[in-house]
Amino acid sequence: MEKSVVIFLLSILLWAERSYPQSWDKVNGTWGTAGDGAAVTAIVPAGGTLVIATTGGIVFSTDTGKTWTEKELLGEYETFCTFCVQGENIYAATKNGKIFRSSDGCISWENLQSDNPPYYLFVNTLGTLGDDVYMGLQDPPTMMRIHDTGEILTPVEGFETHEICSFASEGSLYLCGELAGIIGRSTDSGENWFFFAAHDSVRQAIVSIIISDNGIYAASRGHGILYSPDYGENWVQLNAGLPTKDVMSLACHENILFVGTVRDGVFRLVMNEERWYPLDENFPESHYECHLTVYGNRLFAGTNDKGLWRMEIPASVCRDDAIVKLTQTDFSLKKRGRRMVEISSGTVYSTPVDISIYSPDGNRVTTLQSNRRLTQSAPILWDGNGCSAGMYFVKAESQGRKSIWRISLY
Secondary structure, three states: OHHHHHHHHHHHHHHHHHOOOOEOEEEOOOOHHHOOOOOEEEEEEEOOEEEEEEOOEEEEEOOOOOOOEEEOOOOOOOOEEEEEEEOOEEEEEEOOOOEEEEOOOOOOOEEOOOOOOOOOOEEEEEEEEOOEEEEEEEEOEEEEEEOOOOOOEEEOOOOOOOOEEEEEEEOOEEEEEEOOOEEEEEOOOOOOOEEEEOOOOOOOOEEEEEEEOOEEEEEEEOOEEEEEOOOOOOOEEOOOOOOOOEEEEEEEEOOEEEEEEOOOOEEEEEOOOOEEEEOOEOOOOOOOOOEEEEEOOEEEEEOOOOOEEEEEOOOOHHHOOOOOOOOOOOEEEEEEOOOEEEEEEOOOOOOOEEEEEEOOOOOEEEEEEEEEOOOOOOOEEEEHHHOOOEEEEEEEEEOOEEEEEEEEEO
């Protein structure tokens, strides 16, 4: 009887994942000289400010996109191609190598190279690795470190032939993607780099990289999504449900992964099925090069011919009221490494709580606690080293109230 109830609850959970709300709204506002349909070339959240580069200039919002302010910085023939955020600073670069910085949320900008003309011709991307800001160049191919003053750019040794177009970092793990489909990986904060082809067939640009609790996801132009569950050692393609492999950007919200394609809209990954589902309600049919970012609880999508769109991101379906009767403040999960899970409580329970681990088919893997009180000072640890890699569910029950969380082991 208990197994059938668990299977029923899990089936509701998986159905809720597939029936994720997916309604888009057009974002109207001041979009520079190109008007409301301006091409969006980059989006970046910077604290309480959302900054967007368009063909008509830079616009930014401090109220989640309700109102917009235009900031014109450049000449007629210069367009921003990329942003990055480091602390309170926002960095912006143009294709021809000019670098600007704002320390007050886009109100004012300084040209970091007004007295030092760039000697390079084509900038691919700006990004942060740890506490440093880097610039990936296509001509000449290399990676440059931008110093605090911005007036000195130091070439990174070993990158003389690498055309970098994306960055990502988490702790001491640094990653960069190349135009030729190569990924650079450092596990010691950039001291040593190893370059490899993530997949035998991938020979096109790695345009976006996300490091999540479930592993690393990389978007490749022409080859779709590459996935590494062990943080860079092994890679597979993850394209089920995508009508195209020509993808442009990735965004992540509480381990919910989104991908923007070049001509086929936006998709969301249902991780337990390893399949992508479209988020296409109200989204324009004619668009290309879709740039994504998450700002607060909203997903923003910038297109090259239909302006900016946004979608509300509801609470994770793993905490949906139809399933979760014990609230998020009652219990929380935290990954400790790849196979250790900590379950803690924000409440002292006077009634006993049962906590168990289940596989997706409803079989109980282990019981972590049975008929015992759960206190704030005594978290429960689940050591998953004896279990095979894959998806699992944590079920907590107290006096008929149930919670189910999803967790992945790799």
